[in-house]
Structure formats: C-alpha cells, structure tokens
Amino acid sequence: MTSCASFIFLFLFSFLTSFTASAQNIFYIQHICPNTTTYSRNSTYFTNLRTLLSSLSSPNASYSTGFQNATAGQAPDRVTGLFLCRGDVSSEVCRKCVAISINDTLTQCPNEMEAVFYYDECMLRYSDRNILSTLAYDGAWFRLNGNISIDQNQMNRFKDFVSSTMNQAALEAASNATKFYTIKANWTALQTLYGLVQCTPDLTRHDCLSCLESFINVMPLYKTGGRFLYPSCNLRYELFAFYNESAVRTQPQQQVPPPPLPPASTPPMTSASQPGKSWFSNVLVVAIGVTIIVAVLILIAGYCFLAKRVKMSSDTAPAFDGNNSNG
Incomplete structure (x- = not known):
C-alpha cells in the first residue's frame, strides 16, 4: 500500500470511528430523587441497591426486549428497580443507556432511597417501595x-x-x-x-x-x-x-x-x-463533516497525482553529460 493510500485509509478510519462514537451518544433529560427517605453508605439498603444495579446492568439483562425489573434484599431494606428502553432503540443503545444511568445514580442521587432517571433512550427507576406492576404519577x-x-x-x-x-x-x-x-x-x-x-x-x-x-x-x-x-x-x-x-x-x-x-x-x-x-444540528454537523472529508480527500488525491507525475517526469528525463557537449 502506497503512502498516499495508507494516509487516506487512516484518515477515513479515524473519521468513521469518531463519527460512530458520537452517533451513539446518550442524551440525558432529568433525574428526580425526592429527599423523603435516605440511607447511609454503610447500610444494608446500600448493599442491596448495589446488588440491584449490578443485576440490571449485567450482560444477561433483557436489553433486546428493552425492559427488566428486579429486587434485592428483604424488607425493610428491600430494593425494587427496573429499566425501560425506548421501543425503537437497538439492544446495544439500550445497554449503553442503562449503564450510563446506573453510573449516574450514586452521584446524582447519592443518599435517596427512591429515584428515577430519564434519558432520551431509556428510563431507570428504583425504590424502597414495591413499584412493580404499579401505576405511578409522581416524578413527572x-x-x-x-x-x-x-x-x-x-x-x-x-x-x-x-x-x-x-x-x-x-x-x-x-x-x-x-x-x-x-x-x-x-x-x-x-x-x-x-x-x-x-x-x-x-x-x-x-x-x-x-x-x-x-x-x-x-x-x-x-x-x-x-x-x-x-x-x-x-x-x-x-x-x-x-x-x-x-x-x-x-x-x-x-x-x-x-x-x-x-x-x-x-x-x-x-x-x-x-x-x-438538536436533531437538525446533528444533521448539519454530519453534512458539514461529509463535505470537509470529501474536500480533504480530493486535495490528498490531487497531491498524490501531482507527486506521481513529477516523479515520472524526473525518472524519464535524459541525464546531462558535460563530455558530450559541443565547444
């Protein structure tokens, strides 16, 4: 592979990799954690909460269906939780959204026994109450x-x-x-x-x-x-x-x-x-990015073409020999 071809390949790979990463961004909306009941970090409830969150974020979680609930521990320290991914997102996006929301729980709601996290792609919820199969209007x-x-x-x-x-x-x-x-x-x-x-x-x-x-x-x-x-x-x-x-x-x-x-x-x-x-901005960014990459590739191709022509001209030009000159 020539140096120009290698450069083009590396440029395309870098661009597509960064674009793919940005295309999978998870968009945060809001979190609600009413300070009505709290726990301490050395409590049984905190241990059960960590067990629950680990279960919801495990590789075997139901990301393909976009919904899973779980419980951990026994009353009065039992924790009940669930995640719900938007019905049109892929299992990979669902998994990533759940992982991000779980990482946010201990920083956004560090001591509250009840919390709900809203993202564009998913929702995560847990409580010390039984929230399964129960209609809730709070946290709107x-x-x-x-x-x-x-x-x-x-x-x-x-x-x-x-x-x-x-x-x-x-x-x-x-x-x-x-x-x-x-x-x-x-x-x-x-x-x-x-x-x-x-x-x-x-x-x-x-x-x-x-x-x-x-x-x-x-x-x-x-x-x-x-x-x-x-x-x-x-x-x-x-x-x-x-x-x-x-x-x-x-x-x-x-x-x-x-x-x-x-x-x-x-x-x-x-x-x-x-x-x-935000959606329009993303489309605009993609359009600008594609335009820039096409322009850069044209410049690279032009440079490679001219460099090749100069090299060919140099290789085929007759050498100058002072002994064959007249006078």
Missing part, C-alpha cells in the same frame, strides 16, 4: 413547544387532531404485550404528525391506558410538539420524525383522517421552541 416531567398558530380555531382543530391521533396510539399500546406504539398521520399536505407512546410492560391494559390518557386529556395539545414522562409511561408527538421509523416499520400504522378545514400554512417555529433543534 414534560416539555411543550410553541403554539401551532395564533388563530384560536386553528389551534382547536390541531388539538382535536392530536388528541384523536394519540388516543388511537394509546389504545394500541395498551393492548399489545410490548406496551409500545408509534403512529403517524397527515396534518396538512406537507406536514405529518409523528407520535410515540409507551408504558412499562408490567402494567395492565387498564393502567397503561389510564397513564397515557392522563396526559392526552389534560395537556395543551395545540402545541407543535410535546413530551411527557411518568415513571410508568411516556408520550411524545412532533411535526417531524423523531423516532427510528425503520426499527418499527413492521408495526401497522393507524390511518388517522385529516382534520376538517386544515390550515393553509403553519407559522415557522422559533429556534427557542424547536425540540428538533
């Missing part, structure tokens, strides 16, 4: 985008549209074993609503549906997007594709009819209210 977190419009009629139509779409998704999620469902529906000819709902699989159909509907029925759904997290369920909708469609492409999608009298246009979202800003 939500974020909303800007209004769909300043026109009240348009806002009401969009709210009805989102409510209808997400209620259908909630019914589907509550009725299947994974307690996960995604949905998409046309808001206008150029805008599609994407929705994702998920419950912990240990919940009954009734509890899962109750958890999701508690969001849908009370939140201001005339926003261009929103995200709501409970320890027992989560819901998100946006006017852009925020989940991995290829990972859920085999899942049947509900066909939601468009709302009556759809708006002709929707005012652009401000940068402060765009939840997709």
